[in-house]
Amino acid sequence: MGNERELSQTMEALEMAKLQLEAMSKEAEILQMSLNEHIRALETLKAYRTAGDGKELLIPVGAGTFLPARSTGNGKALVSIGAGLSVEKPFEEAIAALEKAAGEVELEERKLVQNMKNLEKQAQLLSQRAQALSQAGPEGEEGAPAPKKAPRKKDEEE
Numbered sequence: 001m002g003n004e005r006e007l008s009q010t011m012e013a014l015e016m017a018k019l020q021l022e023a024m025s026k027e028a029e030i031l032q033m034s035l036n037e038h039i040r041a042l043e044t045l046k047a048y049r050t051a052g053d054g055k056e057l058l059i060p061v062g063a064g065t066f067l068p069a070r071s072t073g074n075g076k077a078l079v080s081i082g083a084g085l086s087v088e089k090p091f092e093e094a095i096a097a098l099e100k101a102a103g104e105v106e107l108e109e110r111k112l113v114q115n116m117k118n119l120e121k122q123a124q125l126l127s128q129r130a131q132a133l134s135q136a137g138p139e140g141e142e143g144a145p146a147p148k149k150a151p152r153k154k155d156e157e158e
Contacts, residue, residue: 007133010126017123024116031109038102042095045077049091 044060051057053073058066077094078086089097 003133003136007130010130010133014123014126014130017119017126021116021119021123024112024119028109028112028116031105031112035102035105035109038098038105042098042102045091045095045098048077049075049095 040060048057048059048071051071053071055071057069057071059069060066075091076088077091079089079094079097080086
């Protein structure tokens, strides 16, 4: 009976690990999207910075869509500081802030990927344990328990 209980607990732990991996995978996707957004913003700022005053530009707004614009040459960008607020910063400060934020996102993504690898290893061990337990009999022996022999009667011994 203990073997069945251990198998049940192992299967439950395995299912929990799978659910955690699924949630972590979704989180990793979100972090990757955020990192891509930071990279696109950096590329746009750097291109705009080098364009010069009065130049015609195409500003990416997402989903393969661009807006035609003319550079002002003021050397400043509006940068979000959270809660729907933005501040005007010189390009160099805006780029530095974006690079720092992108680095933080990338670090979080790396940590998450490492945690996922560790959890995958644990899940693999749980899976192997569940396999071994399911192949063992109810008393923990390989295969089904051997049937018990009936005791011999005295006249059968002779």
